[in-house]
Amino acid sequence: MSFVEKYLGDKKTEVVLFSSTAIALYGYDQGMMSLINTNYDYLDTMGIAEEDPLVGVIVSVYYLGCAVGAILASYLADAKGRKPSIFVCLAVTALGNLLMFIAGLRFRQGALALMFVGRIVMGLGVGGIDAVIPVYSSELNEEGGRGKALAQEFQANIFGLNMAFAINLAVTHSLGKTNQWAWRIPIIAMQIYPVLLISFIYRLPESPRWWIFHNREDDARVSLVEIYGEDDASAKLDELKDAAKEESAHSIGYSDMIFPGGQQFHETMVTVMGQVNQALTGYGAVSVYGAQIFELLGFDVSTAEYLTQGNFISYFLLMTFAWLLIDRVGRRFLMVTGAFGIAVCFAILTVLGGLAMNSKQLGIPNMAVSVPGSIALFVATGLFGIGWLAQVWLIPTEIYPSTSRAQGSAISVIIWGLANFAVTLLTPIGFNNLNYWLFLIFTVTNLFAGWWTWAYSPETGGRSFEENQQFFTDSKEHNTWLVTRVKEGEYRHLPRGKERDGVEGERQPLLAVDGA
Template sequence: PSTLSGNTPIRYCLRCEKSLFEMGKLNYFGLRGKSLNWAISVIAGCDFLLFGYDQGVTGGILTLPAFQSQFPTIDPEPKGISVGLTTSQRSTNQGIAVASYNLGCFLGAIIAIFIGNPLGRKRMIILGTAIMVVGAALQASAFSIEHLIIGRIITGLGNGGNTSTVPTWQSETCSSHKRGKLVMIEGALISGGIMISYWIDLGMSFAPGSVSWRFPLALQILFCVFILAFVWNLPESPRWLILKGRDQEAKEVIAAIADLPEDDDYCKNEYVVMKKTVEEMSKGSFKDLFTMDKNRNFHRTCIAYVNQMFQQICGINLITYYAAVIYSGLGMSRFMSHLLAALNGTEYFIASWPAVFLVERVGRRKLMLFGAVGQALTMAILAGVNSQSTYACQITGIVFLFVFNTFFAIGWLGMTWLYPAEIVPLRIRAPANALSTSANWIFNFMVVMITPVAFDTIKHHTYTIFAIINAIIVPVTYFFFPETAYRSLEEMDSIFAKAAPGVKGAFDVVDVARKEPHRYGKNGELLIHYEDDKENGHATTRENRREGSTSSSEPNGLWARQDEETQNVE
């Protein structure tokens, strides 16, 4: 480092990584093609497994006697250990302690807006994961409520940065026909992490003393160590590499991901498309998030932001964070509350897998609409049955908490980590995804913060509010969210460029996406060839290439219409 006077540690790390690449040591553990795609997905999925674990673990320890004794001011039940505090004050304190993690996530996502592009996807993940190790250690060693809250905020900082970056990294390194399935697996692993945390909480509830809650909090570090051990030797985003002028590395990554030689037509075509997109959009800045030129950046940023917001304001985290507390409120014993929470988490995990296999076949829009309709109906039923305290209503309430998780898992769990990354253009992808992720966390914070207070004050009408919100989500999704299935990231740029100018474009982009031909088939085959012709850029279908003819049906000459047999989603 002393020979690099004037360079920051980040620049030094960048030079070290480039040197390793030139020496051939960044070999991705010898993986290529499908196996490399899955390796990327495993690490990305582990981050979301950790994300889910963090969400679920605290709710289970809130009702443990050892935890309540250590932190009496957030005891959810008045048992004499919180003398001097009203029920409302205890509920507020509980909301602050639990939601502080989400506040940290929000801050981490905001910070990622400004350092995401300079650092790159991989180094951002490494930084975020290292911060989470520190935060988890602080939580597990806490002896005061202030100590615990600081640890949760620090953990959130790291997780907020990671959740802003991992979907982008995943989307930019995967083939377009595999991207949806792999990112949806990440979403399924969020519920997997929640399930693990619930069962760990149940098992540790039998342990004596503070180990019953310290061990579940410390277990977060295991996930972090796994991520740090492997992510450093996996590919960086080829689009980010091109953005930084590291074209040869980008070509290597494209070839490795496709398991093809660098001079293969597919690899050349992918590189040309990425290169042209990067060249066109390399001058982006934070203020470009709010521009409305032909790329409609502000429009696309709004869609990404609202999509993430919808995931949280639907009410999922009143169940995720407070499952054991809710079941306890329905008259269940502490053991039965933890058991039901664990079973709920298990069902949640199982229910998340149909979306993995349906996301490309059915499309993003239909799954989101299905989930929102089901969530609205379920919340309405929960509002009704919780208005009475009969045994039948209690059982019905338990069942429909499971049903709500099912609809959410299919429609919205993984979708908001896939959809925003597909909507926004490369120039603003990192800051836009970070901003949209910040929406996820700030509204997550809001829901988790107000849930204890809402249940204490308006009781079952809490569910009524969420039923109305879910009903509003349905038409917004239908009229304003275009389909992205089987679309490359560059195709979405073309779709938004063809939308009507101004506000009108917000209403017709869904129709444009429905009519626009697909460049790739369902198995990733190239249907439209992007010609590297600087004088009169044009595209040709494979049939046209065989005939020696060209087609340029669009004004910019970049895309040609495929034959009528090509199927569009929606």
């Protein structure tokens, strides 16, 4: 039996591959824009200078598109199905990418406007994908612990980032920074992802859970037979019908989630602050403006670009520790220690950045500050990947009940988009005006992120979905959001002396990958 026959015929594996590739899509954009921003032909075509704030605006409007796309896609996913919503989002992503590619291709007049439109349209598609894919995946897939599965998928995100930067680096050094194809090729190469996913989506089943919630029992049975086979489909169908009856009596709307006093406002604030704090770690600056950071440390342009690629490769490899540790030591521990560790790295970068910029006056060799500065940046990037990349996307899927999980995922993407819009917009302005003092700002924001997580974010690993929801009930009874004061700090850490697998309730998703 060939590899294709053995694995691509397995719907569980196909869902994993599809979800991972979809998540890699938005990682590609981060790596794609990092060197495009410094391409002289790109800047000339757009009619802007390298230090013009519009450089950051072009990057950041994408995240506004993501925020709007998450709302539209979540409604579409609930009304028409997960697969149709994903298909539309992929098509919109492809359209936005194409508009970016043709901006200024024949006529430079209107190039900037078309690039803005392309970035926003592509953001609509990618934001929708980021909102719907976690919900679709959670309804159809499990691979070991919940954290391990999502961390592995987000390692694919870093693969996309590496792929984009590698293509960027190759064409930039082959064609030069004055050649238009050095920035157009990395853009159009992104079409690989939506085209591949669109051509593959027909093989995947619609969520049986969605069919049941829309009173389409026969269609749900077809999906279950496709997933489980004829023998187990009937039993699974009965389970989903029972779950639908119970959950339909507890409908939750956005007003219950986003307004103080709402039934799930506390859960929403944990979700919102997770995404805000992730943005405050400064990872967006490192991902999009990595080469400029290495230049600030004293490296020449070419060396800075190769070091950025090396940093991304290290990032990808270190993500392995994320899925090895996330279900063993917990989400909260990795986030808190990661934030404080990143704060230390940025404090070191503040000192070394200052020395690098004044090395001639102080008589300090460039390598004496640029090498340890690079090490600090590598470590900070790795700590972010291990401690923060996957966790803020995972926690919302663990604290909301099924009736509001899709809305919770959409809120998470919306805040992610708005927070990263602000960070990517302000970062180039910070570089141009604050230089190395920008690192000190990230030091302070990381300290805040670590403190807030320690104080208010419960440990959601090793517990069933129902147990995690109990934290919010307990916090109301104790009249506090402080984790240390709810049930004597029980939710500060993974449950001790307790079996973590096989717990009844929603801990076990619809599918279980063989051998997990």
